[in-house]
Amino acid sequence: MEQQPAVIRVGDLDFPARKVWMRTYGCQMNYHDSERILSHLGKLNFTATDKQEDADLVLFNTCAVRDLANLKFYSHLGETSHIKKDVVIAAGGCIAQTEGKDLVKKYKQLDFAFGTDVIDNIGEMVYRAYAGDRKFSVTTWDRSEDYSIETKITHGTPQAFVNIIKGCDKFCSYCIVPFTRGREKSRRLEEVVKDVQRLVEFSGIQEVTLLGQNVNSYGKDNGESLAQLLGELQKINGLELIRYTTSHPYDVSDELVDAHAKLNKLANHLHLPVQSGSNTVLQRMLREYTSEHYLQLVAKMRAANPEMVITTDIIAGFPNETEEEHQDTIKLLKAARFDFIYAYTYSPRKGTKSARMTDVLTDEIRSRRLQEIMDLQEDIQKEVRQQMEGKTYRVLVIEKGSYKGQTKWNGRTSCNRLVHFTPSEGDVTDYLWHWVDVEITSTTAFSCQAKFVRDHGKKRTHA
Ligand code: SF4
Structure with missing residues (x-):
C-alpha cells in the first residue's frame, strides 16, 4: 500500500492512519482477493502490518476447501478472543460466505463477516464498523450479468x-x-x-x-x-x-x-487436477471424464510441446474407495509421470453431495493410501527431475537466500520449478527480479540446484 496521509475524512468519520493485519488461507484466488482488500483499505488510510498486536483491524480471508485451512482459521480466530475491544476483527472468504451469520453470533470478538462477492465493498463495511455498527454479516451475491474489475497491485x-x-x-x-x-x-x-x-x-x-x-x-x-x-x-x-x-x-x-x-x-506448465485414477470414483466425484481421457490429454499436451510439465491434485480415500480403485490411481500416477502432485486425504465438506454419502473407510486406510501415493510420486519425481540435469533454463529470480553462509538465489522456470543457484565467486550482483539462464547441476525429488550461466537483466524497471 502507498504511504497514507495522517488523517483522511470519509463521510462523517475521520480516518487517522491505522494498521491492518491480515491472514489469508487457501488458494491463489484468495491471496489475490486479499490484495484487492488491502488496496481498498489503503483508501481508508490503512497500512499493512505483520504484527497482529500492532493492528487496529484484524482480518481473516478464509478457505472452506481444505480441512487444514479450515481448522487453522478457527484456531487463529479463537486466539483473538483476548484482543482489546477497540480493534475491529472481521472474517471474509469462503467460510464467511456460507457461515457468516453463525460465525458472528458464535464468536463474540468477531465484529463482522463478509462473503466472496462483496470484497469490493470492504471499505463500506470497515466504515460501518468504525462508526459503531458491529456484529453484522454481508454475504449477498453480485447478481449482475457482467464480471468487471480492475487488478489491484499492492x-x-x-x-x-x-x-x-x-x-x-x-x-x-x-x-x-x-x-x-x-x-x-x-x-x-x-x-x-x-x-x-x-x-x-x-x-x-x-x-x-x-x-x-x-x-x-x-x-x-x-x-x-x-x-x-x-x-x-x-x-x-x-x-x-x-x-x-x-x-x-x-x-x-x-x-x-x-x-x-x-x-x-x-x-510450459499445466496444473490439471485428476483427483483419482479410477473411473468409478471419478463418476462418484461427478468429474465428467475418465482416466483414459485424462491420459490422452496429457499425451496431447506433451506431443504439442515436449517441454510441458504437468502437475495434478489427488484425493486419497474418497468415500467407499475400494483397494482396486486406489490401485487405479497408482496406475495412473505411473502412466502420467507428473512433475509434482498435491495429494490429500478426503475430508467431507458440509453441504456437499459426498458429505452425505455413507462411508466405510477409516482415517487409517486413508492415511495409508495417501502415503503409498506420496512414496510412489517421490520416486517418479526424482526420475523426472533428473532429466533436467545438464540442461539450461531461463528463470525469473524471485528471492535471495543463503545456505551455509553462502548466497543462494531462488528462481522459477517457465515450467514452474523452483531452482536454487549460487553466483560465481566474487559476483555480488543483486539478481532479484532479473531473468537469468542457469544450468541444472543436481536434482532431488523436491529441489533443483543450478549454476549461473548468464544474466538477461531486469527487462524493465518495476514499481
Ligand atoms: S471444478 Fe469441481 S473441484 Fe474445481 S472448483 Fe469446480 S466444483 Fe470445485
Missing part, C-alpha cells in the same frame, strides 16, 4: 495475479466452491487485455497468472475462450510470461493444446 514485484473468471458450474460432489463462489462469470476478453496492458505499462509487471476456480472454462458464458485470450496477451510488448490456473480436464480444448505449441510467452 506489492513491488513484477508478478501479478489477474482474475479472469469467478465461480464454478461443475458441482464436483466433494467441492464447496460452487456454493461459496457462485456460478461462472467471465470478464470480457477486451477488458482483461487492457488490464494486463496497463499492468505491464504502468506497474512494470512481466509475468501474469490468470486465475479462476475453473480457469479454462473462461469465456463459455460470453462466446470467448481462454485460448483466444492467451493469443491476445501474447501480443503485449513487455509481458514475458503467462501462467493460468486451475484447469478442469473436461474444458481442455484442442485450441488450448495448440496455444501451448505456438505461444512462446505461455508457461
Whole structure:
C-alpha cells in the first residue's frame, strides 16, 4: 500500500492512519482477493502490518476447501478472543460466505463477516464498523450479468495475479466452491487485455497468472475462450510470461493444446487436477471424464510441446474407495509421470453431495493410501527431475537466500520449478527480479540446484 496521509475524512468519520493485519488461507484466488482488500483499505488510510498486536483491524480471508485451512482459521480466530475491544476483527472468504451469520453470533470478538462477492465493498463495511455498527454479516451475491474489475497491485514485484473468471458450474460432489463462489462469470476478453496492458505499462509487471476456480472454462458464458485470450496477451510488448490456473480436464480444448505449441510467452506448465485414477470414483466425484481421457490429454499436451510439465491434485480415500480403485490411481500416477502432485486425504465438506454419502473407510486406510501415493510420486519425481540435469533454463529470480553462509538465489522456470543457484565467486550482483539462464547441476525429488550461466537483466524497471 502507498504511504497514507495522517488523517483522511470519509463521510462523517475521520480516518487517522491505522494498521491492518491480515491472514489469508487457501488458494491463489484468495491471496489475490486479499490484495484487492488491502488496496481498498489503503483508501481508508490503512497500512499493512505483520504484527497482529500492532493492528487496529484484524482480518481473516478464509478457505472452506481444505480441512487444514479450515481448522487453522478457527484456531487463529479463537486466539483473538483476548484482543482489546477497540480493534475491529472481521472474517471474509469462503467460510464467511456460507457461515457468516453463525460465525458472528458464535464468536463474540468477531465484529463482522463478509462473503466472496462483496470484497469490493470492504471499505463500506470497515466504515460501518468504525462508526459503531458491529456484529453484522454481508454475504449477498453480485447478481449482475457482467464480471468487471480492475487488478489491484499492492506489492513491488513484477508478478501479478489477474482474475479472469469467478465461480464454478461443475458441482464436483466433494467441492464447496460452487456454493461459496457462485456460478461462472467471465470478464470480457477486451477488458482483461487492457488490464494486463496497463499492468505491464504502468506497474512494470512481466509475468501474469490468470486465475479462476475453473480457469479454462473462461469465456463459455460470453462466446470467448481462454485460448483466444492467451493469443491476445501474447501480443503485449513487455509481458514475458503467462501462467493460468486451475484447469478442469473436461474444458481442455484442442485450441488450448495448440496455444501451448505456438505461444512462446505461455508457461510450459499445466496444473490439471485428476483427483483419482479410477473411473468409478471419478463418476462418484461427478468429474465428467475418465482416466483414459485424462491420459490422452496429457499425451496431447506433451506431443504439442515436449517441454510441458504437468502437475495434478489427488484425493486419497474418497468415500467407499475400494483397494482396486486406489490401485487405479497408482496406475495412473505411473502412466502420467507428473512433475509434482498435491495429494490429500478426503475430508467431507458440509453441504456437499459426498458429505452425505455413507462411508466405510477409516482415517487409517486413508492415511495409508495417501502415503503409498506420496512414496510412489517421490520416486517418479526424482526420475523426472533428473532429466533436467545438464540442461539450461531461463528463470525469473524471485528471492535471495543463503545456505551455509553462502548466497543462494531462488528462481522459477517457465515450467514452474523452483531452482536454487549460487553466483560465481566474487559476483555480488543483486539478481532479484532479473531473468537469468542457469544450468541444472543436481536434482532431488523436491529441489533443483543450478549454476549461473548468464544474466538477461531486469527487462524493465518495476514499481
Ligand atoms: S471444478 Fe474445481 S472448483 Fe469446480 S466444483 Fe469441481 S473441484 Fe470445485
